[in-house]
Amino acid sequence: MIKITVLSLFPEMFVPLHESILKRAQEAGLMEINLVNFRDYAASKHKNVDDVPYGGGAGMLLKPEPIFAAIRDLPQTCNQRRLILMSPQGQVFHQEKAKQWSAHKELVFICGHYEGFDERVRELADEEVSLGDYVLTGGELAAMVMIDAVARLIPGVLGEVVSAEEDSHSIGGLLEYPQYTRPAEFEGRKVPEVLLSGHHAQIKRWRRKESLRRTFLRRPDLISEITFGAEDYPILEE
Numbered sequence: 176m177i178k179i180t181v182l183s184l185f186p187e188m189f190v191p192l193h194e195s196i197l198k199r200a201q202e203a204g205l206m207e208i209n210l211v212n213f214r215d216y217a218a219s220k221h222k223n224v225d226d227v228p229y230g231g232g233a234g235m236l237l238k239p240e241p242i243f244a245a246i247r248d249l250p251q252t253c254n255q256r257r258l259i260l261m262s263p264q265g266q267v268f269h270q271e272k273a274k275q276w277s278a279h280k281e282l283v284f285i286c287g288h289y290e291g292f293d294e295r296v297r298e299l300a301d302e303e304v305s306l307g308d309y310v311l312t313g314g315e316l317a318a319m320v321m322i323d324a325v326a327r328l329i330p331g332v333l334g335e336v337v338s339a340e341e342d343s344h345s346i347g348g349l350l351e352y353p354q355y356t357r358p359a360e361f362e363g364r365k366v367p368e369v370l371l372s373g374h375h376a377q378i379k380r381w382r383r384k385e386s387l388r389r390t391f392l393r394r395p396d397l398i399s400e401i402t403f404g405a406e407d408y409p410i411l412e413e
């Protein structure tokens with residue numbers, strides 16, 4: 176069971192976490208998602224969560240007090256809690272990070288919206304993570320993507336355990352090989368003969384070769400991450 180808490184000013188945005196596979200995972204007791212609106216922790220009468228930056232400049236900043244208060248009010252369930260700040264200034268999220276997080280008992284995602292954080296909010300976080308090198312209107316969509324990527328790695332969440340282990344970005348840093356289902360021929364396009372052969376060693380070799388080819392052509396930036404095995408050298412020489 177992994178517990179995921181999200182601090183956001185827009186908890187109603189998190190509808191996708193209550194559908195499909197993630198819905199079933201929660202119903203099955205494999206994960207719990209807890210949404211907290213940190214506006215509830217604003218002390219002022221008007222429930223202000225932001226203010227103008229010291230030193231001037233455009234825009235507003237999220238104040239530290241409501242976010243600190245919301246974090247302090249979370250039940251202290253375990254020492255395996257990871258606090259993650261959603262920010263375009265963070266390290267870019269990737270599959271390895273999803274894997275690491277999936278081993279924690281509790282993840283807390285802090286999402287800003289429109290505006291930056293007062294610098295002191297950063298002290299709360301174990302890490303600051305970005306979805307990618309672009310700026311979103313808020314951290315909510317980024318948190319949803321990351322939660323989805325973590326959830327499918329929790330044992331039992333996906334029907335078949337193998338499906339998470341074999342997909343792109345999980346097999347030694349390679350992209351997945353091409354896959355086909357029936358019919359064996361569709362409008363003149365044939366499924367590669369080897370896949371119909373039933374020859375498991377040849378199929379394995381063909382898949383490895385196609386994974387390598389696809390990665391070289393589409394994502395040459397991933398090549399330095401690949402762990403080559405002895406069986407790869409004859410394939411690479413072809």
Ligand code: ADE
Nearest residue numbers: 261262305306311313317
């Ligand atoms: N908030 C705004 N842009 C973001 C990004 N790229 N990743 C995470 N949180 C964000």
